[in-house]
Amino acid sequence: ASGTQIIDEWGEHQMKTGDLIVYTSADPVLQIAAHEDIIPLDELYDICEKVRELTKDPKYLIGRIIARPYVGEPGNFTRTSNRHDYALKPFGKTVMNALKDDGYDVIAIGKINDIYDGEGVTEAIRTKSNMDGMDQLNHVVQKDFNGLSFLNLVDFDALYGHRRDKPGYAQAIKDFDERLPELLGNLREDDLLIITADHGNDPTAEGTDHTREYIPVLWYSPKFQEGGELKGDTTFSSIGATIADNFGVKAPEFGHSYLSELK
Template sequence: MKRAFILLLDSFGLGATPDAAKYNDTGANTFGHIASWAAKNGTPLTLPTLENLGLGAAAHAASGQWADGFAQRDGFAAAYGAARERSTGKDTQSGHWEIAGVPVEFDWGYFPRTTPSFPAELTARLQELSGVPGFLGDCHASGTDIINKHGDEHVASGKLIIYTSGDSVMQIAAHEESFGLERLYEVCEMAFKLVEPYNIGRVIARPFVGSNGKYTRTSNRHDYAVAPPAPTLLDHVKNAGGEVIGLGKISDIFAGHGISRVVKGVDNMALFEALLKVSDEAGDGSLTFVNFVDFDQAFGHRRDVTGYANALQEMDARLPEFIAKLREGDLVVVTADHGCDPTWAGSDHTREHIPMIFFGPGVQPRALGISETFSDIGQTLAHHLGVKPLSNGSNLL
């Protein structure tokens, strides 16, 4: 019996890639800077489970430096390394698709860092089709900041909050109760069709609740995404008869392609609970792919170093529960899709190496070095499951 699991810590980068200067990210290091910050503040970052699997050594291979609190040693329990992205962007879709064997070697469209960010003809047409009285924001922004800034006016006027980021994305925020969740989804579907000529990867519905300047986003987020341009690991597994279980936003990122079952969760720990349940249920030939989104959306983009550090320690403390459930023939990889250094300027992703930490009952611990494409991860899992090889990547095990 063979099963595969991808545990993706969204935005957990291990240090800038050689091409980071193109993205103004030279020196970015999500993991290293969090560890340094924690040490300087008298609260050292402690990740005993991940450290035992080789995280510190993988980060050293990527950045050339040992993170504070992670010293050189031997005797790791996993096959560990890091990977560089072949795709041209540093966005969510590119990272996930490349892991699954389909690098994005075309350029996404992006909205400029101006106010307004969106073309007037786009917003005028969306207003005409949706019937909303207008828009608020229309700029590059942090999602949590912009809903608190414009939430009161949105509730009072019915104008939608629209914003973008360094990703190829249009985000539309609305109050679940005063505006309506289904109505928000309908507007986002309209917008998704309208942004096609601009080569935009996603339109994201960002519902929120609350009142009087104190608003919180809900778990009813929905991404309307362009489909991958070629079959991915998910398609290969599903076509071979294996179940593909997408936890969190995985189904949205792949536009539903190759997905057998969708499992949602409100935050990292809810998704971890779902992972434990799925690990009991998943059958032979299955692929379970979970995105732990809080690292990125709740802490990375918000430049919350304390929150990021605490979330890493919380995840590390619970990983032994999952490891205890592994069976003979299981292969797990802990990885990421890009960086989002919470000490870096701005609020966008950072161009960084990602971890590749493979473990399971049959995995021989060793150093894997640096891969030149994230697709080595997907190809390794395809080989393990015995499905059709991917068009990109090499088997590392």
């Protein structure tokens, strides 16, 4: 069952008893839900921090512990934007670590700071929605920063992908697309914009879990002189390798840099 279905089923019980709603998903993720009026956010976060410590043991290695606060009344519960993820630290040095160690800015917007457990991050900015994320990114790109700004637009996944909400997903893409001209207009001549996805979540598929398909990777810079298609087996590590190459920091073990082909 999806998280929203679980909260719909057990939310009233949680409100009456004060029990926690604890459920898992395949990522592997363990989620802990509670009504904000019954268990205050600080208390829920504290519980999740303790569970995170308990599950760092190698025999568990649960990827993330997620605080899932919700509000509303039985039959009309809503998960709030006060979600908080407690992830395992990366198992090795990331490009973000290399950038930070070399004095570059690494500005994490949205869930990014949680996903990497703060590793390699110099500034973290929380967001409440896709459009809030775009507002924050537009603010950042207008600042005089030197390094990487990394934004996650979580509504595509949490509100529309997992819930298989096709009209909602389509509208979210339209809303994002309408914000792109503003973002492109704020880019400087030597800025590089990369738009991609961290996994599939097809709203037309059966079930509620992530789906497996190729994801898009779009590269754009005001200084590009022509368009085209990058050849070869592009992976997430190739994105990291390209970023490392751009800043002249230590490249990851895997991945091919496309920097010389971006013209």
